[in-house]
Amino acid sequence: MSVTTDTGQATGPVLAADGTPLKRSLSRALRRQKMRALMLIAPLLIFVLVSFIIPIGSMLFRSVENDIVADTLPLTVVELRNWDAESGELPDEALYAAFATDMVAAIEAKKHTRLGTRLNYEQTGMSSLFRKSGRKLKKLDPAADAPFKEKIIDIDKKWGDVETWRTIKTHSVRLTNGYFLNAVDMRRTPEGAQSQPEDKQILIKLFQRTLIMSVIITVSCIILGYPVAWILANLPMRTANILMILVLLPFWTSLLVRTSAWKVMLQQQGVVNEVLVWLGMVADDSRLVLINNQTGTIIAMTHILLPFMILPMYSVMQTIKPYYVRAAKSMGATDWTAFWRVYFPQSIPGIGAGSILVFILAIGYYITPEIVGGTKGVFISNRIAYHISSSLNWGLAAALGTILLAVVLILYWAYDKIVGIDNVKLG
């Protein structure tokens, strides 16, 4: 290893005994350790990279990726660039010729229906237009059958509609913000971003509902979990461990079973309503609607997420020594003052950790709202699932997922700014 030039200078870096700079000596000495540490985590690192980071990355990329139009209709897209969408006139013969060439090739490769599906997200009817026209367009010969404009408009008069071409032109870019605009109830038009028609605006509302209900669930968990954690932390170890089993018991039961149990409990002929009617607190003909709405989602999710609140609270409270409260009382504080001024502030890190856990879990929850939420109690994640598995609009699903991720990160950042993330303790 070569010696650096400044080793001989008095003002240079500190040198090790053999004359090499101390920093380099040190890093050489630590290299073996670092390599060994890296080797130890390598299997997990590779696993996480392959099975998590890369899929998530590619999923997130789908929210802006829009190669399908440009790949399926390469010549048409070039021609569309020359066409002025604002003119209100149909494109010229050159474009129709390019379109015929592209479509014949696409039909050959059976790609035209996928393009139709893609464009159908933006304008209804596009899917059937491509599917129906496909059969007839296939018979055209791009070399011999010119001119095409008339023939193509004959096949379906929608090809003679300026709107159709405007839609194709608008969505021909390779990277689009269209999915994100859709995700916030807007759409990409030739005139720029515009809001969706009133009856299609549901996603912003769904985001708001998801956030508000997650907050309600988190607060319910704090209110219900705090006293439990307090009792557990103040009981003798043996008793606390036994009671802790009750807290952890739900983890040993399938999530689906627990959620379904709430259906039994909460429905109008269910246990809760029967008991209330039997007690005479609710009239038989006005049974409470506790399920298939927001109430049902809040009740079931609070129950399911409660352990995630109790556990961090418990482990933080365990570290709060009883002599603090005693000291406060010896100084003249009442039970309440001693709790509020001395015990509670020290338990905040536990509340913070529990709240972050519960809130982040709640905001992305899917299965419970799906089962007990009906239409009014579903979350944004249910919409994402719908677009992934039913409408197959993966781009929109990816955009919604990206926004959800961003919201969580922003809230996390805000929490760090306001409360301080070093103030979160899991024990």
Add this chain to the structure above:
Amino acid sequence: MPDGSSSDAFVAFERVQKSYDGENLVVKDLNLSMPKGEFLTMLGPSGSGKTTCLMMLAGFETATHGEILLDGRPINNIPPHKRGIGMVFQNYALFPHMTVAENLSFPLEVRKMGKSDREAKVKRALDMVQMGAFGGRRPAQLSGGQQQRIALARALVFEPELVLMDEPLGALDKQLREHMQFEITRLAHDLGITTVYVTHDQTEALTMSDRVAVFDDGRIQQLDPPDTLYEGPKNSFVAQFIGENNTLEGVVTEMSGDKCVVKLDDGELIDAKPVNVSAVGDRTRVSIRPERVEFNKERLQDGAHTLKAEVLEFIYMGDIFRTRLRVAGNDEFIVKTRNAPDQVRLQPGQQIEIGWLPQDCRALDA
């Protein structure tokens, strides 16, 4: 043990018993009365009931039986926050989420004191423990000794008449501990506070207290000023627990007034002062302090019984010499001598004769 006469006492325990499990008594029939302004230390091994007594006085434990009086009033049913007793905890119990000044201000705030009064009192209390510049710090930023001072200031800031201290110096190093012992006693006497101090460190108890209550097995074994306690232990436990002590076992063979002769188990005879033996034939443990053992024959009284001893070990400790002897079959017999110019340094293997004044050798219970 003092009787239950507590009419003019500031703090009094009357026939107090305490049990946690309903089977064993942790405190058995405790009677104690303290005048105002006294510095009383509860000393004893762990599990002797001393901390339980303190906690009953503070109100964190309730007495199973008996009465605790504060200034003539029974306080058994008064909750801790209404007792107005200052307390210093073993781990200081400074509130970690508050600054030093906020910690001190807390007892004043809960007493609904005005802001300017509070600030003045906090400042005075901090100055009192020489921590005036630390009001804005957090407890975690202070050293152990500084936290100790703050804890002390916090217990005194609301001017309680009674202050309880539960092994407050246990976590400090030796030098700091000695310094704080002095400081606590000075403050307690200057402010005229009645103090109950719990410790298991006998040096601390002897140097700080007006009176020391030695606890063992849930009872007060002896309650006396430090010098009486050290020089006149009333039973073997106290003799053993306070200071260093040499023990020899035997049977009383003669008894005449304040003198008796004890026949040790190996047949030798020694003179002793009967303290806790009643009749000839009683088994006894005689106790001699290491610094009262004499091996210079000229200083022994005529006719005093002496014992043969063999020097086993000589330890140089700077200010004193500590010599281990074998005496009457006991290998752990210690003699302490002052490091003076004319002092004899005994050599291991040397055969000597030792003796003592009869009043320094106390015949206690076996």
